[in-house]
Amino acid sequence: MRKRVDGAAIVIHFVLCVGILVVAMPFVWMVLSSFKTLPEFYTFKFLPKSWTLEAYQHIFAHTKYVRWYGNSFIVAIVVTVSELFFASLVGYTLAKHRFKGNKIIFILILSTMMVPTELLVIPWYVMSTALGWTDTYWSIMFPGMIQAYSVFLMRQFMLSVPDDLIAAGRIDGMSEFGIFLKVVLPQVTSALGALAILAFLGNWNAYLWPVIAITSENMRTLPVGMSLFSTADAGGLQWNLIMAMSTMAVVPIIIVYFIFQRRIVEGISLTGLK
Amino acid sequence: MKRVAPESPQMRSLLRDWPNRGSLESKRALTAYTFLAIPMLFFLGIRIAPTIYAFAMSFFKKNGSGFTLYNYQKMFASPDFWHALTNTLLYVIITVPSQLAIGIVLALMIGRIERFKGLYRTIYFLPYITSAVAISWVWRLMYDPNNGFINAFLELFHIPAQQWLKSPSEALVAVSIVIIWQSSGYAALISMAGLESIPKSYYEAARIDGASPWQLFWRITWPLLNPTLVFLAVTGVIGALQTFTQIANLTGGSGGQAGGPLNSTLSIVVYVYNQGFNNFNLQFASAVTVVLFILILIVTILQMKLINRTYDY
Numbered sequence: 001m002r003k004r005v006d007g008a009a010i011v012i013h014f015v016l017c018v019g020i021l022v023v024a025m026p027f028v029w030m031v032l033s034s035f036k037t038l039p040e041f042y043t044f045k046f047l048p049k050s051w052t053l054e055a056y057q058h059i060f061a062h063t064k065y066v067r068w069y070g071n072s073f074i075v076a077i078v079v080t081v082s083e084l085f086f087a088s089l090v091g092y093t094l095a096k097h098r099f100k101g102n103k104i105i106f107i108l109i110l111s112t113m114m115v116p117t118e119l120l121v122i123p124w125y126v127m128s129t130a131l132g133w134t135d136t137y138w139s140i141m142f143p144g145m146i147q148a149y150s151v152f153l154m155r156q157f158m159l160s161v162p163d164d165l166i167a168a169g170r171i172d173g174m175s176e177f178g179i180f181l182k183v184v185l186p187q188v189t190s191a192l193g194a195l196a197i198l199a200f201l202g203n204w205n206a207y208l209w210p211v212i213a214i215t216s217e218n219m220r221t222l223p224v225g226m227s228l229f230s231t232a233d234a235g236g237l238q239w240n241l242i243m244a245m246s247t248m249a250v251v252p253i254i255i256v257y258f259i260f261q262r263r264i265v266e267g268i269s270l271t272g273l274k
Numbered sequence: 275m276k277r278v279a280p281e282s283p284q285m286r287s288l289l290r291d292w293p294n295r296g297s298l299e300s301k302r303a304l305t306a307y308t309f310l311a312i313p314m315l316f317f318l319g320i321r322i323a324p325t326i327y328a329f330a331m332s333f334f335k336k337n338g339s340g341f342t343l344y345n346y347q348k349m350f351a352s353p354d355f356w357h358a359l360t361n362t363l364l365y366v367i368i369t370v371p372s373q374l375a376i377g378i379v380l381a382l383m384i385g386r387i388e389r390f391k392g393l394y395r396t397i398y399f400l401p402y403i404t405s406a407v408a409i410s411w412v413w414r415l416m417y418d419p420n421n422g423f424i425n426a427f428l429e430l431f432h433i434p435a436q437q438w439l440k441s442p443s444e445a446l447v448a449v450s451i452v453i454i455w456q457s458s459g460y461a462a463l464i465s466m467a468g469l470e471s472i473p474k475s476y477y478e479a480a481r482i483d484g485a486s487p488w489q490l491f492w493r494i495t496w497p498l499l500n501p502t503l504v505f506l507a508v509t510g511v512i513g514a515l516q517t518f519t520q521i522a523n524l525t526g527g528s529g530g531q532a533g534g535p536l537n538s539t540l541s542i543v544v545y546v547y548n549q550g551f552n553n554f555n556l557q558f559a560s561a562v563t564v565v566l567f568i569l570i571l572i573v574t575i576l577q578m579k580l581i582n583r584t585y586d587y
Contacts, residue, residue, distance in 0.1 A: 012383045016394050019380070022455070023397060029423050030412040044421040073523050090313045099303035105310065110323040116516060116570050118543050119563040122331065123324035146316045176305040205405045207519045208543070212551055223407035223519075230411055231527020239415055246408035257403055261396045264403070268460075269467035 030250065033243035041239045055244035064217055065245060068225035074137060075210075075221055076203040079144045083199045084192055086146040091154025092184050096166060106155070113148045121212050128213060135216045143209055144202075150195055153271055157191040158184070194267025197260075204253070222249055332561035345561035354416050355562065358545035361446060365517050365541060368450040369457070370510040374503065377461020378455065382495075385469050395466065399459040406456065410523035413452045414439065417524075439524055442538040449539050450522050457513070461506050469495070469504030508577040516568055518543040525557070541568050 033041070034055055035048040059065045094106050112194075115189055124143055133139040169179035185192070210221045220228065226249065230242045256265060335344050349355045384394050401409065418421040418440040425435040438448045476494050485493065523545050526532035531548055533540030542562060550559030 009387050011522050012387050012389075013397045016380075016383060016387075020394075020397050023401060023459075024389055025423070026401075026409065026412045026416060026455075029416055030408075033412075033415060041415075044423075086313050086316075089309050093309040097302060097306040097309075098299075099306040103305075105314065108322075109313075112317055112325075114567075114571060114574050115321065115325050116563070116566055117511075118518075118546055119328045119560075119567050120321070120324045122550055122560050122563065123327040124320075125551075126327075126556065127324070145320075146313050148317070148321070151313075158517055176309075180309075180513060193379050201403055205407070207407055207502060208521075208547075211522075214549075223405055226411070227407050227523055227526075230523075243415065246405075246411055249408045250404050253404060254400065257400065258396070262392070265395060265399055265463060269401075269463050 027250065027254070029247050030243055030266060033239065034247040036240050036243075038238060038240050052247075055240040056248075058142075058241060059244055059248075063229060064220070064225065065248070067218060068220050068222045069248075070205055071137070071140075071219060071225075072222040076200050077139050079141050079203045080196055082141075082145045082202070083147050083150055084196055085144040087150035087154040087195065088158070088185060088188065088192065089180060090146070090151045091156075091158045092161075092180055094151075095155045095158035096161065096163070097185075109148050109151055113152070117143075117208065121209055124209070125212055135219045139213045140210050140219070140221065144206075147199070150199065153195060154188070154191065157188045161187045189269070190267075193263060194270050197264050197267050198271060201253075328560050328563060331557050332564050333360060334557050336555050336557045345558045348558065349561050349565070354537060354540065354545065356561075358533075358540045358542045360567075361538070361540055362515060362542045363519065364446060365450060365453070366511055366514040368447065369453045369514050370507060372450075372454045373458045373461045373510055375505055376458040377463075377465050377506065378499075378503075380458070380462035380470055381465035395463065399463050401456045402459045402463075404456075406519040407523050409456060410452060410520045413448075413455075414524050417448055436504045439539075440535060442536045445525065445535060449517075449521055449524055452524065453514070453517065456520075457510070461510070464502060464506055465499065468499050472498045504577065504580050508573060508580075511573050512570055515566065515573070516543055517541045518547065522547070542569075 025221060032048060035051045035053070036045075037049070037052055037054060038157070090109070094102060120143065128134060128139045128142075133142070163186070165183055166179055169183040174182070205223060206221070207223045207227070210224045214220050214224055217225075226242070226245050229245070230237065315504050324417065332345055333341050333343070335342050335493070338344075380394075380398055384391055384398075419425060419435055419437050419440055424438070429435070437444055439445050472495065476498075477490055480490055480494060518541065521539050521541055522532040525534050531552065533544045533548065542565070546559045546562045547567070550556050
């Protein structure tokens with residue numbers, strides 16, 4: 001049988017490729033612009049005239065960009081680890097332990113999901129100021145150390161861990177915490193991986209709370225640093241610097257994303273459907 | 275039968291464990307409570323108490339004492355608040371249906387073809403994971419009325435230059451486009467997962483019965499995709515009600531407060547931020563967040579109603 005040409009598929013490929021241009025254009029524009037000099041932004045030109053690294057050199061020499069990068073990294077890593085640990089511990093306890101108040105505690109945790117962060121930032125701000133936490137890593141991190149959503153997610157995954165495994169651990173005389181660490185956690189590594197990606201990205205890109213919590217330039221996270229740097233200049237926007245900062249913030253994430261794309265994409269669709 | 279001596283260790287252990295297996299159970303419960311102690315303190319201290327505190331704060335006047343409805347009266351009398359509320363609803367109405375429509379169409383198209391599926395999925399999802407702050411600044415540059423990429427592109431088709439973020443009548447749409455650009459990939463990804471979970475045998479059976487592609491879509495795909503769409507609609511609406519980062523970075527600074535020009539892009543959360551952290555009226559800002567909370571609560575309750583509705587197939 002001869003293979004028929006699938007006309008519909010060709011049309012679809014064409015439409016999807018046009019769509020890719022729309023998706024990619026801002027990224028291309030960002031990278032191209034980062035190699036321009038400031039005067040080049042006063043007229044429209046597609047390619048940079050001389051591909052200068054001026055903007056990058058200026059950022060490393062005269063701004064705290066590297067520090068902000070480091071801050072974002074520390075915050076995102078610590079919060080992610082804490083979120084994963086507590087989400088799986090609480091999820092496991094709620095899914096596999098029978099005790100008085102189990103259901104109430106579960107509903108209580110779920111109900112906190114209905115409260116938007118925006119309602120909480122003002123009390124957090126008051127609290128953080130009153131306790132003298134201002135301008136510490138802790139002040140950026142404390143609200144995210146445990147997330148109700150990830151507790152809920154891990155509880156759903158923990159339900160499918162076989163009870164026999166846990167019972168076997170008890171017969172072997174393992175401690176309850178040892179069972180959690182060495183028997184239960186290895187059963188849910190794919191869920192943990194998905195959650196880790198979500199948590200890291202969420203914290204890496206977080207803006208509302210960090211912009212409120214931080215006052216000193218040294219403690220800014222990357223999004224806060226970029227945003228305040230960009231708006232600070234009254235004399236006009238320094239587009240070449242802003243684009244170089246954006247490029248350095250976005251391109252590493254894109255590279256990591258393409259390396260782990262299968263795991264990331266599948267992880268996120270997994271958590272979206274649970 | 276071997277008798278167990280009353281004072282033997284076995285007997286003691288039997289007596290301990292058997293008649294009221296309580297001790298083992300209470301030991302297990304103790305473990306559970308130990309595991310939950312720190313998280314419960316966290317939820318009480320960082321989520322529940324602050325929620326109550328925010329509500330309480332909204333009933334106090336800045337620098338004043340005593341319970342008052344002043345903040346609410348001031349809020350409902352403020353044209354800026356109504357502006358923010360209307361704009362926020364506009365963001366919902368513009369961005370959510372667009373994201374869903376683009377997402378479903380992308381998912382259906384990618385589902386229909388055989389090659390490069392994974393590649394398309396990866397590329398279309400990319401904007402969703404990138405920093406909203408960085409991306410907003412890139413779009414801000416592209417929207418520049420005089421030498422931005424978008425006007426230069428439109429010129430190729432002889433479309434006159436638009437003011438975009440500088441125009442009170444176009445800025446809200448311009449912000450919405452950025453949000454749609456960034457979030458449609460998520461709708462596509464979740465729709466694709468939803469489509470893949472529909473058993474292929476349903477389509478085969480319907481085709482044998484002579485169903486047209488049109489009928490296949492409306493009788494099988496659409497109803498079975500419904501829970502996915504409800505999920506996307508609800509998360510989309512809640513996200514749109516909380517729009518902040520894009521507006522702050524697309525419109526803030528260079529001589530104006532975020533939400534401009536002329537408050538045309540002001541959303542509820544931007545209003546909260548300006549009131550609370552630029553004008554430092556935290557009590558008034560709390561009252562506005564209470565309104566946001568109620569809006570989100572309404573959406574959540576609607577969602578529960580929708581999801582509990584049983585579908586008849």
